[in-house]
Amino acid sequence: MFLPEHLHRIAVVGVGCCGHNTINYIKKELDDNVDLFVFDTDSRGLESDERVTRMAIGQQVTDGRSAGAIPSVGEKAAHASFDEIKQHLTGYDMIFIAGGLGGGTATGVIPVLTKMLSEEECLCVTIVTTPFGFEGKKKQFFAQEAITKINATSDSCVTVSNQKLLHTMPKSSTLIEAFESSNQVLKRSLLGIYSLISTTGYINLDFADVRTVISGAGATVIGYGQGVGEYRIKQAVETALINPLLEDYDLEKAKAVLINITADHSLRLDEIHLAGELLTEKIESEIPIIIGTVISDVPQDDIKIYAIFSGVEKKVSNLLKPKGI
Structure with a gap:
C-alpha cells in the first residue's frame, strides 16, 4: 500500500489477547511505516520483533499474569505503566486501538489509553469486539461500561458484536470458527479505515477527509x-x-x-x-x-x-x- 509522505506517523495498538491476535493478522497488510504495538498484562509470548513492539504492562499489579477477567485490574495495570505507554504513543498523527471487551485487560486498559490520547493532538480510532452471548451477562455489562468510557474519549469507536456475528454463521460452526470470524471482521474494519488514507485513487480521500468524518464522532x-x-x-x-x-x-x-x-x-x-x-x-x-x-x-x-x-x-x-x- 502507498502511504502519503505528508501523513507523518500512524500506529496500531493491540490490547490483550484479542488485540494481539489482530496485530498478528494485519501486520503483513500494513505499510512498513506504520508502527505496531501490543500491550498485555500477561507477559507470555510478548517478545518484540523487528515489526512489532510488545510490552507487558502492570507487572507489579498482575505479577506477569492476566487480569483475571477483572477490568479494574487491567485499569490499574495501565496506570502502573502509564508513563512508559505514553512514551511509546507520543507523536503520532493517528492511532488505531484494537481489542476484545468483556474480560480484564482490554476492558480495563483501552479506556485509559483513549483518555490519554484525547489529551494529545492525535486522531484516535478504537475498534473493539463485544462478547458472545454464551460468555455471560457479566462480561456483556463490563464491555458496555468500557464502550461508554471509550465513546466519551476516543474520536471514533467501532463496535463489533460477536453475538450479532454469530447469527450470520451456520449452526454447525465450531468455537474456533466463531472467534476466527470475529477476528476477521475486526481486521476488516481496521483495514477498511486505514485503506482510505493509504491507497491512491482517482477521487482521493486523505487524512483531512477522514478527520472530518471521525474526529470527535x-x-x-x-x-x-x-x-x-x-x-x-x-x-x-x-x-x-x-x-x-x-x-x-x-x-x-x-x-x-x-x-x-x-x-x-x-x-x-x-x-x-x-x-x-x-x-x-x-x-x-x-x-x-x-x-x-x-x-x-x-x-x-x-x-x-x-x-x-x-x-x-x-x-x-x-x-x-x-x-x-
Missing part, C-alpha cells in the same frame, strides 16, 4: 459490501447496509458519512452517483458526505464498498446490568 459503524456484474453497485450497497452489525444503530442520525468505492477500470460515473444516492437515502440531507474511489486490480466487474457512518446512536439497548454487580 464517538460511536461509528462500518458497512462493507461486494458486488459483481451488471447490478454490482446495488448489490454492494445492499450488502453493506443489510449488515447485522448495523441494525442496532440509527443511521439517519449519523453526523457524517464516508464512502469508499474500489473497482476495476470499468467503474462508471453513473455507478458512483448511484452508490451515493442509495447510501444517502438512509441519512439526513444536511450531514457531510465524502466519497472516494480507488481503481484497483480487483477481479473484473467486481466492486467493493466501505460506508462509514460516524456519530451514530443506538436505537434500543437491550443490555441489562447483571444481578449481583
